[in-house]
Amino acid sequence: MSVRPKHRFWISLGHNKLALFGFSILFCLVLISLSAPFIARFNPGELHMLKTLQAPDADFLMGTDEFGRDIFSRVIYGTRTSLQTSLLVVLIAGGIGTFLGLCSGYFSGVTDFIIMRIMDGLMAFPALLLALSIMAAFGASQTNLILALAIIYIPSFTRLTRNTTLGIRELEFIEASKAAGAGSLRIMIDHVFPNCLSPLIINATVILGYTILSEAALSFLGFGSPSQISWGTILSDGRDYVFNAPWISIYPGLAISFFVLGTNLAGDGLRDILDPRMQ
Amino acid sequence: MKQSHTDPLLSCTDLSIVFNTHEGCFSAVRHVDFEIGHGEIVGLVGESGCGKSLTALSIMGLLPETASAHGNAIHFEGKDLLNINERAYQQIRGNRISMIFQEPMTSLNPVFKVGFQVREALLLHQKIDKTEAQTQAISMLKDVGIPAPEQAYNAYPHELSGGMRQRVMIAMAMCCNPKLLIADEPTTALDVTIQAQIIELIKGLVCTRNMSVLFITHDLGVVAEICDRVIVMYAGNILEEGSVENILEHPLHPYTQGLLKAIPQIDNQLDYLHIIPGSVPALKDLKDMTGCCFEPRCTNAMDICRQEIPGAHTPRDNHHVNCHLYNR
């Protein structure tokens, strides 16, 4: 009975309590976002003008904002937007970054030089300023937000993939493939990329956390798209009411914290599980 | 060949080393007994997984966290090494017992100069000042045959060749005049011509300093060059032990015989090499074995081999073997 690497992963995950906890948090959040219509009591945009700025009570579990909207429902629906945004950012940044990193690491020379200088350029800008400039230039929509954040995180994936590729490239099984007649593209896709997956996945979980925070920051600064309900926009709405209605900001803040905690624990756990066993 | 007529320098009785994992406890070394006499070079020979490195590490008290040593005693200079604390061990390591390893590049710290590291070894165990330590270090580098020792003192490990780095390791190990040097595959990573030089160096040091050496290797040719006595290990057990002449010229255990026949020899030509069928059992499988650990691969296996662990026999002087073939 051979134990495939994938099966070993699940077995090891069972042993690592913290990682399990982290993944559980993420799993719960995903469930919540999928079942939002069933959990939320009210429509997130529904106004209750008689109950504005009310503290949490039996009806409004997390209180209401200045328009009488139920914070709890808004946070629940916001989970969707926030998770979706961060996932898309990671997928886009990861996809582009990994591809560039593979080319850069495998081909070296001029290709490497050009790609890394572009990355250096991107990294030279303070991340949020870069996102702000892009949003300012192209308008404040959710799509632009996602693209702007994706651009910020491309260098992280590129560098990681490039460094891993540099190491793998020297291993003999790569030479063996070449000796058998395989071309560069085939080697990159078939051999190098699968061996880069472990560090990439770990990096992805970390970037998920960063993305949420960046998105919250951007929304807080007023650059989020106004029509979307995300944790960041809710947090931002509560900016003016921090003293008299703190619950407007606290609960989305807690949600963000939970999410980041989950991604960090999951990422740490993944590193413990994936790396030593692969030796 | 030296015969020691006094008490041995190191005496190890009933040593076992066990790994504790979440899958259970596995014995990597089982009930091993051996002695090292004064001024003697003892070879500990075996293939991968036989437990020779672990045995050496247990003498030094450097077993990995997951492993623990049990047994009767390891007697050295009046102490039982199985029963001393870490502090006492630190007095012994580098001072009375030194160890050198296979890969000199990873055993030396790449960011410190070589001389600094040799000096450190001196300062740890002797109450001398830095200048005196430097002088002794340079003298030590000269003793191990490094040309231009003052220049080497100021060099970084990566600036020296493999052979030179191994000499530095030996210098570090020797600087406090240990009584016992444990050498774990010190020449395996070196070229043949450099290996010859290092072997000559160690032999010279043994003579001039009346030191003993536990020389761990898988290479029987090197054993012939340097050892007085040989211990053959397999899967955590000692199978055979004796003078180098007895072991290499008149091997008794089927494993030793098979090993010698499997080596391509420079002075004879065979079309196909004799092979020992199968491979070394995994630790998990060893646990379930009731008889001799070599039985599954042994061409001379009898029924009793599967049932009982063979006891030690001494068919001739300075030659012990653990094998049912020699039951009286």
Add this chain to the structure above:
Amino acid sequence: MPTPLIRVNELKKYFSTDGFGLFSKKRTAVKALNGISFDIYPGETLGIVGESGCGKSTAARVMLRLIPATDGSVFFKEDNIFSLSTGELKNIRKKMQIIFQDPFSSIDPRKNIRKIIGEPLSIHGIGSRKEREERVLSLVERVGLHKTCMDKYPHEFSGGQRQRIVIARALTLNPELIICDEPVSALDVSIQAQVLNLLKELQAEFGLTYLFISHDLSVVKHISDRIAVMYLGKIVEIAPTRDLFETPLHPYAISLLSAVPVPRVNIKRNRIVLTGDVPDPRHLPEGCAFYSRCFKRIPKCKTIGPELLECDPGHSVACHVANSIKATQ
């Protein structure tokens, strides 16, 4: 004399040690291969022996065009490997395969054995799925592994078993030449014997030609028909195995042979222990590369590099004093 399968001519490979250094004026080159020439005949095993830094592994890689050569040519039958187009090269690659030393890094840890051994077939688009399956199965069994191996992953096998997998992979495309780069150096003695026997059997069965690279003289002697001794990027002696061991002529070969430890106690050996270290490959001396450690040197050796000249049928040496050494034997 049959036509050679491989003809290597004045092969050179220099590694430049400076990258983009803007401020470095000196560009020192490591002369890994400094002009080697030899032939390999069909069906034979040519051994290449030498210590670290002599260039033997580089030679293997350059011959297969895994790294580009600096100069020289390598002919596989009538084709010059260095002047082939990518497509032609891919085709020739079917006929020349390589086995590496480290059984742990020479197979992809993330692929199962079926995919690993079948990869060459997939690269060249040979055979249907069923045919490939059959071919892989027959190879697995031929190298002495059980068919249940096909679905397993590399980490489940020992070093010796992995080396068999590597050999199976090398055989997939029915090559004519297999370059073995230290294939048994990382294996235990008892496993080493199994793998060497397997290589010999396969050679007899499939009519393979081997280029066997190793630092272990006993192993090379066991398997080779002819042996070339390399030192610092040059071939210093090349001869049929028996001749090399009975009458070595180059001082380096002589000292190498005398330094090999033999597991016998009662033999008298004339050990020649060389003094000094191997010179820095970035700053090779003018004349003979072995001058600094040679115990037979004459003043001429310091300035003039010796040529590889035939002194007996099939036995060539690169040494100014070879004839006088021969006379004393």
